Amino acid sequence: MEKNQYLDMFIEESREHVQSINEHLLQLETDPNNKDLIGEIFRSAHTLKGMAATMGYEEITNLTHQMENVLDGIRNDTYEANTILIDVVFESVDYIEKMVEDIALGGDGTADVQSVLEKLCEFERNGAVKEIAAVLEAPSIDTETFDDFELTVIAQSVEQGYVPFNVEVTLREDCILKAARVVMIFDVLEQVGEVIKTNPPVEKLEDEQFDNSFSLTILSTKTSDELNERIFKVSEVEKVVVTEIDLDSKKEDEGQQEAKQIEQIKQVETKKSNEKEAVKSTSGNKTIRVNIDRLDALMNLFEELVIDKGRLEQIADELNNNELTDTVEHMTRISADLQSIILTMRMVPVEQVFNRFPRMVRGLAKDLNKQVQLKVVGQETELDRTVIDEIGDPLVHLLRNSIDHGVETPGERIKRGKPEQGTIQLHAYHSGNHVFIEVSDDGAGIDTNNVLSKAIKKGVVTEESSKTLTEAQIYDLLFSSGLSTREEISDVSGRGVGLDVVKSKIESLGGSVTITSSQGQGTTFSVQLPLTLSIISVMLVEVGVEKYAIPLSSIIETAIIKKEDILRAHNQQVIDFRGRVVPLISLKKIFDTPTDLEKGEEEYLSVVVVRKGEKMAALIVDSFIGQQEIVLKALGSYLSQVFAISGATILGDGEVALIIDCNTIIK
Structure with a gap:
């Protein structure tokens, strides 16, 4: 398998599983007896372990497996989900997250996890972990070595139509990634049943501490031939022997212990039912993953389309051609719909x-x-x-x-x-x-x-x-x-x-x-x-011989005032705007804009009243051009310190208009 081919998928899905574990652990801390939460955490950890094993990241696999044992101890009431235990699991998740991010940065996904492994093992030493939905650690697969709990699990499963099978698998001598093949075999079998026992134990299988053969016990509704066929679909499998286990001579325990075990079986069946429902609900969800760089490229192309649309509108006005005007109006409607779709695609919760x-x-x-x-x-x-x-x-x-x-x-x-x-x-x-x-x-x-x-x-x-x-x-x-x-x-x-x-x-x-x-x-x-930074609505204004854009989100209103209405306060020109004293600021002076000498002194002034929080200011302009949607372009690193300018845009006639940063002016 070419690892690089699946690396991006592994990193993305690992991040999702880590986030899911974090969220459900926080909920588990407040509701420690919620078996559904424990099941969700266990499934995420189990999937993450399988992915890491397949990709060959052994430290993630080992740490996740040890974490699984502790989680299963919580699920089977061997351990209490108290703050101390959850702290250790959180620490394990942090290490896993660091190793995944190391892989994303081109590393080998290794870390010194010995301390957290010892903490996890400490919990195991304080009580035996009994696993139901994962795999059991046992010295032998012989039916004589099944304990009472395991026999009850099998017996109850038989009543519900399941058949217990002993499966012996032999891998080819030249098999390179034995642990990966084991995980793949487990994956195909768990689609049709529950693996409840392995020989040798799971950690030895994952560490490749076995020759070429291993055994497992599975509960399934399929026939031995179907199981055999499924396993042989995994490459590098040389031999498979599937035999049905005869438990006629085994007796079920009675009393309170049996009742508890039956309840655990019901929980397992409920989990399986929930998983099937989840698969059904997600199968109809038609979605794809799209790299954000592609969306950025699409947005850039659309921005160019907006600029050309503005140019076409201007040409249509100049030529006064009805057919051209109708076409441009239709193009405007289409581009508005296209803009809405593109912006929606870029929206994330x-x-x-x-x-x-x-x-x-x-x-x-x-x-x-x-x-x-x-x-x-x-x-x-x-x-x-x-x-x-x-x-x-x-x-x-x-x-x-x-x-x-x-x-x-x-x-x-x-x-x-x-x-x-x-x-x-x-x-x-x-x-x-x-x-x-x-x-x-x-x-x-x-x-x-x-x-x-x-x-x-x-x-x-x-x-x-x-x-x-x-x-x-x-x-x-x-x-x-x-x-x-x-x-x-x-x-x-x-x-x-x-x-x-x-x-x-x-x-x-x-x-x-x-x-x-x-x-x-x-x-x-x-x-x-x-909502977005790419395309914004602005008011285009003229200041001297130049054009500027003021974001509509900052504008309260535009107004025409008489020069005689200008007052002075603290050596600053101000106006009375609806009962409030508002500073009057000349954009021509701020930007040192060249003046059209043909224009004489005007009796009236055009102003744009803008707001920043509770503060307001009235910006003096020469004239209003009108409202327009424009594409925001950054000025780049060389011009990042330009006062009161947040970016630029290209107008329909190809002219560049600077976008005014009202927040900086008011500040």
């Missing part, structure tokens, strides 16, 4: 980002000796892939801030009449052409006096100006670089480099972040993000 937070919250809460529950709402909300890739780090900072600064310790919460366990809610939802993500906690809230004193001490504001600040403006000080309300520097906080990073990253995505808080009740951080 925020669940992809949210999935990694429960583990992080659990670990950080334990480090800080706090009890925290994370509630996730709206994880199905969709965002463009380009935005999804960027919001992970800002949300990590906000969650860490809520755990460290927001939620109190259990003792403090009890004193304040709150439950010991704090709650952090991560809520995503659509509103208009934006997505909002809120991180809220039921903690101590923000002490405005503490924030002000820290800001004055750091020189962020003066003591005099601090007296005029509103509550919202005080909260906004938390986003200042170097400001932290923590007295001591720790691994989590105290350096003041968290929230300022959040604000700059969110604003670079065309979004905004605001804070609301109630002291003693909790705090909410609200992040507003655009």
Whole structure:
């Protein structure tokens, strides 16, 4: 088998199984007796082990197998799913994830897993693991060595129409990957039955610690010939002997032990039934995996189409040809539908980002000796892939801030009449052409006096100006670089480099972040993000002899004002806009735009009123061209520091228009 041919598939599916194990382990910690959760974790681990064995990654295979034994001990009530055991399983999953990522980066997928293997083995030494749906470790396949539990499993299966078979397999002498062949044989057999015993034990089979022959016991409804045929489909199998096991002389145990074992059998059958239903439900789901680079290439081609469409519209207006105009209008409708489809294809649920937070919250809460529950709402909300890739780090900072600064310790919460366990809610939802993500906690809230004193001490504001600040403006000080309300520097906080990073990253995505808080009740951080960054709606304006684009998401309205209505306040030109004093800013002066000398002094001024959070500004322009959908193009690394410009676009006539960053101007 050519390993590289399946490497991408192995990495992608391994990541999915690791994420699934993480999610179900977190649920298992709160509901340790839920057998369905244990079954889901076991299936993910078992599949991951089989894939790793087939690909030849022995350390992942060994660690996953040992983890399977412990999981099966939980499933069979040999072990209790307490925090200590789950911590060890989490540690195992972390190692598996690191090895998978190492493989993705071109490594060999090895790691020093001896310490976590010893921890897993310690649980095994404290109690015998009995496996039902996987494979049993036993010194011999002879029916005389079946214990009472195994005999009950077989007997109950026979009553339900299953037949026990002893299967002896001999591989060819020149077989290279014996462990891989064993896994493949197990896979074909488990499609038609349950393997309940092997000789030699499973770990020896996976470590290739056997000659060329091994035996197993399987419960199946198929005939011996059908089993024989299935096994021979696996390459490098030399000989197969399938014989039916006669258990007429064996007697079933009675009493409470039997009742417990029968219940376990029912759970196995329920699991098998659920698996079959899952296969049925997924078989009708017609989906394919598409590399994001292909979607990016498709978007780039569509962007060029949008530019050409704008050019055609302009030519149609100039020629005034009815047939051309009709064709362009039809093309506009088609391109609008095409744009909707392409943007929908690029949309992915925020669940992809949210999935990694429960583990992080659990670990950080334990480090800080706090009890925290994370509630996730709206994880199905969709965002463009380009935005999804960027919001992970800002949300990590906000969650860490809520755990460290927001939620109190259990003792403090009890004193304040709150439950010991704090709650952090991560809520995503659509509103208009934006997505909002809120991180809220039921903690101590923000002490405005503490924030002000820290800001004055750091020189962020003066003591005099601090007296005029509103509550919202005080909260906004938390986003200042170097400001932290923590007295001591720790691994989590105290350096003041968290929230300022959040604000700059969110604003670079065309979004905004605001804070609301109630002291003693909790705090909410609200992040507003655009649905997509590739194609945006803008207002085209003329400034001097140049054209600029102002994003519609920033515009409140456009207006015409008289020069005599301009006022002055603190050496700044302002206007009265609906009862609010709004600064008046000349784009011509900001961008030093050349002026058309033929134009004289105008009695009226054209302004665009824009908003950034609660702050507003009126931008003076020469004229309005109109609303248009444009393709956002980055300026590149050489022009990344250009003031108040977030990108550029190519208009229909081939002219380049710069896109104004209203957030920077207002700031």
